[in-house]
Each structure stands twice: as C-alpha cells, then as structure tokens.
Amino acid sequence: MYAFLMKYMPALAAEIILVIWYTALILAVILNWDLPQAEFRYGNM
Amino acid sequence: MTWTAEGSFYWMALFVSAAWLPPRNARPYALIIFGILVLGMVSPKSLLVMLGLGTFGYGAAHLRKLPSRWAITTISICAVGCIIFNKANIHIGSETTGSMLLLGLSFYALRIIHYVIETRTASLKRHTLTDYAVYVTFYPILIAGPVHRFEEFRRDLYRRRWDRALCAGGLERILYGFVKITVMGNYFVNSKLDHWIAGIDPSSWAGAYLRCFSFGANMYFQFSGYSDIAIGLAMIAGFRLIENFRFPFLAVNIQDFWRRWHISAANWFRDYVFTPTLAVSRHPIPAILLSMLLLGIWHELSIRYLAWGLYHGFGIAVLRLFRYAKSAVPLLPPGLQVRKSATLLSWLITLNFVIVGFAFTCTNTLQESFVLLKTLFLL
Numbered sequence: 001m002y003a004f005l006m007k008y009m010p011a012l013a014a015e016i017i018l019v020i021w022y023t024a025l026i027l028a029v030i031l032n033w034d035l036p037q038a039e040f041r042y043g044n045m
Numbered sequence: 046m047t048w049t050a051e052g053s054f055y056w057m058a059l060f061v062s063a064a065w066l067p068p069r070n071a072r073p074y075a076l077i078i079f080g081i082l083v084l085g086m087v088s089p090k091s092l093l094v095m096l097g098l099g100t101f102g103y104g105a106a107h108l109r110k111l112p113s114r115w116a117i118t119t120i121s122i123c124a125v126g127c128i129i130f131n132k133a134n135i136h137i138g139s140e141t142t143g144s145m146l147l148l149g150l151s152f153y154a155l156r157i158i159h160y161v162i163e164t165r166t167a168s169l170k171r172h173t174l175t176d177y178a179v180y181v182t183f184y185p186i187l188i189a190g191p192v193h194r195f196e197e198f199r200r201d202l203y204r205r206r207w208d209r210a211l212c213a214g215g216l217e218r219i220l221y222g223f224v225k226i227t228v229m230g231n232y233f234v235n236s237k238l239d240h241w242i243a244g245i246d247p248s249s250w251a252g253a254y255l256r257c258f259s260f261g262a263n264m265y266f267q268f269s270g271y272s273d274i275a276i277g278l279a280m281i282a283g284f285r286l287i288e289n290f291r292f293p294f295l296a297v298n299i300q301d302f303w304r305r306w307h308i309s310a311a312n313w314f315r316d317y318v319f320t321p322t323l324a325v326s327r328h329p330i331p332a333i334l335l336s337m338l339l340l341g342i343w344h345e346l347s348i349r350y351l352a353w354g355l356y357h358g359f360g361i362a363v364l365r366l367f368r369y370a371k372s373a374v375p376l377l378p379p380g381l382q383v384r385k386s387a388t389l390l391s392w393l394i395t396l397n398f399v400i401v402g403f404a405f406t407c408t409n410t411l412q413e414s415f416v417l418l419k420t421l422f423l424l
Contacts, residue, residue, distance in 0.1 A: 001217070025224050032227040038235035038263050 056083060057219075057278055060184050064282035065207065073179045073202065076282075080182030084148065091148040098127060099181045102157035103174065106164035113165040120161045124154035132346035151343060152190045153181055155313050160195050162317060172199050185275040185282075189268070191289040191309035198284065205283025218277030225270030234263040253420035257400050260407035265293065268307070287312075294399070297391045299360040302399055314340045329365055334358040344406075349414055353405035360398055 001021070005014035063075040085092040101123060105116040131147045160177065163169050176199045186193055238259050245252040272289035279286045287309045296302035303311045314336045322332035334355065341354015404417040 022220065025220055028228045029220070029223045032232045035227065035231040035236060038230045038267060 056184075060278065061281050073175050076184070077175070077178045077182050080179075080184045080187060083184055084182070084187060088146075088148045091146075091150065094127060094147050094150060095153055095181065098124060098154065098157055099178070102161050102181075103177055106161045116165055117158075117162055121158055124158050128154055128343070129346060149188045152186065152188070152192055155192045155310070156181065156195070158317065159192070159313065163195060169196055170199070176202060183279075183284075185278040185284075186286065189271045189275065191272055191275065191287050192313050193286050193309065197287070201284040208283065211283065211285075212281050215277040215280030218273045218280060220277075222270040222273030222277060225266045225273060230263055230266035230270060234259055234266060238262070248420060250420060250423060253404075253417050254400070256417070257403040257407055257421070261294075261400055261403045264403075265290070265306075294396060295392065296395050296399075297388055298395055299357065299364055299398060302395055303357070303361070310340065310343070314343075330362050333361050333365070337361065348411045349405050349408065352411060352414070353402060356402050356405060360402075 002014060002018055005017055009017075060079055063079040064072065067075045081092060081096075084095060102120050105111065105120040108116065111119075127147070128151055131150050160169075160180070172195075177195070179202060180193075180195050180198050183193075183198070238255075242252065242255045242259055245255060247253070247256065269290035276286045276288070289307060289309050291305040291308065293302055293306035296305050318336040318339055319332045322335050323329055326332055335358075337354045337358030338351060339354070341350045341352070341357070344350045344353075401418070401421055404421060405411075405414045408414045408417060
C-alpha cells in the first residue's frame with residue numbers, strides 16, 4: 001500500500017496517510033473485538 | 046481454536062519466537078515441537094491422528110517395496126477414511142460425539158496425499174524427514190489451511206532469512222485478517238446486515254436472497270480473514286504461502302470464481318481429482334462433476350454439500366459447453382471486441398449463481414434448501 005501511495009503523492013503525505021489508515025484499522029478491530037464471533041459454518045472442516 | 050480466541054496473540058508470539066530465536070539448525074525442530082505442542086494441548090486426539098496419518102504417509106511415500114500405485118491408493122483410502130469417519134461422527138451429531146472433531150484433518154489429509162503422490166511421481170527434490178514433519182505440523186496452516194504445497198514450503202524452509210519487508214507485509218496481512226473477521230464479518234454482516242434482514246419477511250424473495258447473500262458474505266470475510274492471518278503469520282516466519290482468496294465476488298464466470306475462492310483446495314482437487322479423471326474418461330464433463338462433487342463433500346459429509354458441489358459442477362460444465370458452442374459457431378464477427386456491458390452481465394450472472402448456490406449451504410436440511418430455492422425462483 002505504501003508503494004501505491006508513493007506513486008501518487010509525496011513521501012511525507014503517503015506516510016501520514018498510512019499512519020492514519022493503520023490506526024483507524026487497529027481502532028476498528030479493538031472496538032469490535034468483544035462482539036460475538038459470527039458463526040463460521042463452511043461445512044465441518 | 047480460532048485466531049480470535051483468547052490467548053491467540055500469545056500463541057502467535059511464541060510461534061514467531063520458535064521460528065527465529067533458536068540457532069539456525071534447530072529452527073525446524075522448534076517449529077515441529079511448537080506445532081505438536083499446540084495441537085496436543087488443544088486436542089490430543091487430533092494430534093494422535095495427525096501423527097499416525099503423517100507417519101503412514103511418509104512410509105507410503107518412501108517404502109521402496111510398495112509399488113507406487115498401491116502406496117497412493119492406500120494413503121488416499123486411509124486419509125479419506127479418516128475424513129469420512131470424522132465427518133460422519135460429527136454428522137451423527139450427538140453431544141457426546143461432538144468432541145470427536147479432529148482439528149485440521151481435512152487440511153493435513155490433503156497435504157499428506159499431495160506429498161505421497163508428488164514423492165511417488167518423483168516431482169519433489171531431495172528432502173529429509175524433518176522437512177516433511179515441519180510441513181505437516183506447521184502451526185499457521187494447521188487448522189484452516191491453506192492447503193500449501195510441499196516443494197514451495199521446503200524451498201522457503203531452507204532459504205528463509207529475516208526480511209523486514211516480508212515481516213511488515215505479514216503484519217499488514219494479519220491486521221487485514223482481523224479487520225475482515227471482526228469488523229466486516231462480526232460487525233457489518235453478523236450484527237448490522239443480519240439485524241436488518243431480520244426485519245424482512247423470510248418467505249419473501251428479498252428475505253431469501255438476502256439470507257443467502259449474508260451467509261456468503263460472512264463466510265467470505267471469516268474464512269479469508271483466517272487465511273490472511275495464517276498467510277501473514279507465515280510471512281513473519283519467512284514463508285510465503287499460497288493465496289486462498291482473490292476477490293471471488295468479482296469473478297466473471299464460474300470457472301473464474303473457483304480460481305478466486307478457496308484457491309488452494311480448488312487447485313488440489315484440480316490436480317488430484319480432475320486431471321486424473323480427465324486422463325481416464327477423456328471427457329471433461331465427468332471429470333468436472335466428480336471433482337466438484339468430491340470438493341462439496343470434502344467440506345461436509347451431507348446431501349446439502351453434495352448438492353452444492355454438483356450445482357457448481359453443473360455450472361462449470363455448462364460454461365464449458367457454452368464455450369465449445371461459441372468456438373464452433375462464433376457469435377461475434379472476428380476481430381470484434383467483447384463489450385464491457387457483456388463482461389458486466391457475465392459478472393452479474395456469476396455473482397447471482399454463486400449467491401443462489403449458498404441456498405444449499407446456509408440451511409440445515411436439503412428440504413429447507415429447496416424451500417429457499419423455490420422462494421428465490423418465485424415458484
């Protein structure tokens with residue numbers, strides 16, 4: 001993703017966007033961590 | 046035992062430590078011991094079956110006195126027998142037999158059969174018992190795959206070096222995996238979408254369609270999330286595993302779908318069921334139907350999954366016949382490009398074919414599936 005961003009913007013902007021992106025994802029995971037685990041029913045492997 | 050279970054991060058950290066901290070020569074042994082310890086702690090019965098089948102597989106692959114044909118047949122019968130016994134036990138389905146579930150059997154059985162066939166056909170380079178043991182007991186792919194191939198795995202086992210870029214890529218994959226499971230699967234599909242669907246009449250067309258869609262979306266996010274975490278964890282340990290999902294809902298035909306959905310298992314069935322059957326029958330249709338039927342019941346030993354496998358098999362067979370007819374009678378003048386709208390239409394048909402197919406798997410009985418299908422086809 002870093003390489004993708006670097007193609008279209010300066011390095012500093014790419015790095016800032018990357019930090020924001022990963023922070024948002026980590027926060028989203030933490031906030032949803034306690035939700036009940038959805039039933040994963042793909043046969044009975 | 047799931048990646049989102051309590052303590053999974055500790056296991057991951059311990060695995061990475063086992064992959065890198067011991068001296069170079071001891072690392073394969075550390076990986077083997079780690080895999081055995083984890084499975085032994087979670088399910089000792091599963092460990093015993095894995096060790097038994099693994100040992101038998103190694104013997105079948107290397108016992109010179111045993112002819113190749115017999116070796117492959119024997120290991121296939123044993124592995125498939127174990128899978129059937131395991132799945133039949135689950136399917137009988139009492140609380141007492143519920144504990145019989147052998148973790149990861151469906152996956153390592155395929156890996157062991159692959160190893161025996163490739164060894165017997167002399168497709169593998171020289172390797173040791175340790176390489177094979179690391180391959181069978183490798184922690185990230187122990188429970189839910191992907192069904193990785195031995196030769197690529199052995200190459201990584203010898204070549205792997207600490208690589209910051211690969212490690213960063215692995216961490217990113219793990220994060221995306223957790224996002225898919227917790228945010229997309231648990232929050233958007235399981236919590237929001239299912240809550241919204243609950244307000245729609247289940248006997249209406251929209252209710253039936255959304256039920257199938259929600260099941261498929263949840264399955265995709267959960268399973269591809271699991272695969273992402275397995276692939277990411279292996280990347281941190283210096284292994285590059287086969288991809289298991291590649292945006293399957295963007296497939297433009299049903300064959301393309303199976304190149305994007307559960308890729309490692311689909312490739313296994315292509316190589317070890319479809320190709321040999323094609324060689325014997327000299328006709329692709331029986332080979333397609335048989336491989337998809339087996340792929341279906343590999344997931345679950347039930348009429349519903351058999352029907353699901355056949356449904357996809359018929360889809361691929363019809364596509365092949367359509368392509369054959371198209372090549373015999375060109376629909377477009379030579380040199381004329383297929384319009385984008387045709388690709389869009391093709392994608393829509395494939396997407397809906399797949400969603401309708403989930404009617405077989407999102408229910409508990411085949412009768413329920415038929416009721417759902419009747420609603421979907423407005424019958």
